Amino acid sequence: MTIREGQSIPPHQDNCFGCGPRNPAGLHLRMQRNGMGVVADLVLDERHEGAPGLAHGGVVAAALDDLFGGVLVVLGVPAVTANLSVDYRAPVRLGRTLTLSATCTRSAGRKLWMHGTVTDANAITTEATALFVRVGLEHFSSHADVAGPPFGDWIGQARTPSPDGSGASGVR
Numbered sequence: 001m002t003i004r005e006g007q008s009i010p011p012h013q014d015n016c017f018g019c020g021p022r023n024p025a026g027l028h029l030r031m032q033r034n035g036m037g038v039v040a041d042l043v044l045d046e047r048h049e050g051a052p053g054l055a056h057g058g059v060v061a062a063a064l065d066d067l068f069g070g071v072l073v074v075l076g077v078p079a080v081t082a083n084l085s086v087d088y089r090a091p092v093r094l095g096r097t098l099t100l101s102a103t104c105t106r107s108a109g110r111k112l113w114m115h116g117t118v119t120d121a122n123a124i125t126t127e128a129t130a131l132f133v134r135v136g137l138e139h140f141s142s143h144a145d146v147a148g149p150p151f152g153d154w155i156g157q158a159r160t161p162s163p164d165g166s167g168a169s170g171v172r
C-alpha cells in the first residue's frame with residue numbers, strides 16, 4: 001500500500017481508539033501523509049476533559065501515540081510502542097483546532113524513534129518522543145482475527161527490510 005504526499009492514511013483498523021471510524025469512544029483522527037510523517041487536525045471536547053476546560057493529558061498522549069502509528073503506515077513497517085515520553089508544555093484547551101504532527105527521526109535494527117507535537121495556533125502545547133519496536137504480524141494475529149481490511153490488506157505488503165533490518169526506507 002503506497003500512500004502519496006497529502007493522501008489520507010487509512011485507519012489501523014475500524015475500531016482503533018485513535019483513528020477507527022467505528023469506535024464510538026474514539027478520537028476519530030484523520031491523518032494525511034506529510035513527507036515521511038503524518039499530520040492531523042483534532043478538536044477535543046468535554047468527553048476528553050481533565051481539569052475544567054482542559055484536555056486530559058492521557059488523551060493527548062494517546063492521540064500522539066496513534067499518530068506515530070500512522071507514521072508506521074507511511075513507512076509500511078509493523079511495530080508497537082515500547083516507550084512513550086510526553087512533555088506537556090502548555091495546557092491543551094478544549095474546543096480548539098489542534099494540529100498534530102509526527103515523524104520518524106531515526107531507525108536502527110528493529111527500533112524506530114518517533115517525534116511528535118501538538119500545536120494550537122502555531123504554539124507547541126505538547127511534544128512527545130517514542131521508541132517503537134518492529135514486530136512480526138503474528139504479534140497482532142495471535143490475539144485477533146486480522147484477516148479483514150485494512151490489516152488483511154497490509155499482510156504481505158511489508159516493505160523488504162533494508163540492510164539494517166529496519167525496513168523503514170527514508171528514515172535515518
Ligand SMILES: CCCCC/C=C\C/C=C\C/C=C\C/C=C\CCCC(=O)SCCNC(=O)CCNC(=O)[C@H](O)C(C)(C)COP(=O)(O)OP(=O)(O)OC[C@H]1O[C@@H](n2cnc3c(N)ncnc32)[C@H](O)[C@@H]1OP(=O)(O)O
Nearest residue numbers: 012065069072073076077078079080081082083133154158
Ligand atoms: C505489512 C505492513 C504493515 C504496515 C502496517 C503499519 C502499521 C501498523 C502496525 C501497527 C499498528 C497497529 C495498531 C496501531 C494502534 C495504535 C497505534 C499506537 C501504537 C500502540 O498503541 S502499540 C500498543 C502498546 N504497545 C504494546 O502493547 C507493546 C507491548 N510490548 C511488546 O510487545 C514487547 O515488549 C516489544 C515488542 C515492544 C519488545 O519485545 P521483544 O521481545 O520483541 O523485543 P526486545 O525486548 O528484545 O526489545 C527489542 C529492542 O528494543 C529495546 N526495548 C524494548 N522495550 C524497550 C523500552 N520500553 N525502552 C527502551 N528500549 C526498549 C530492547 O532493549 C531491545 O534493544 P536491543 O536490540 O538494542 O537490545
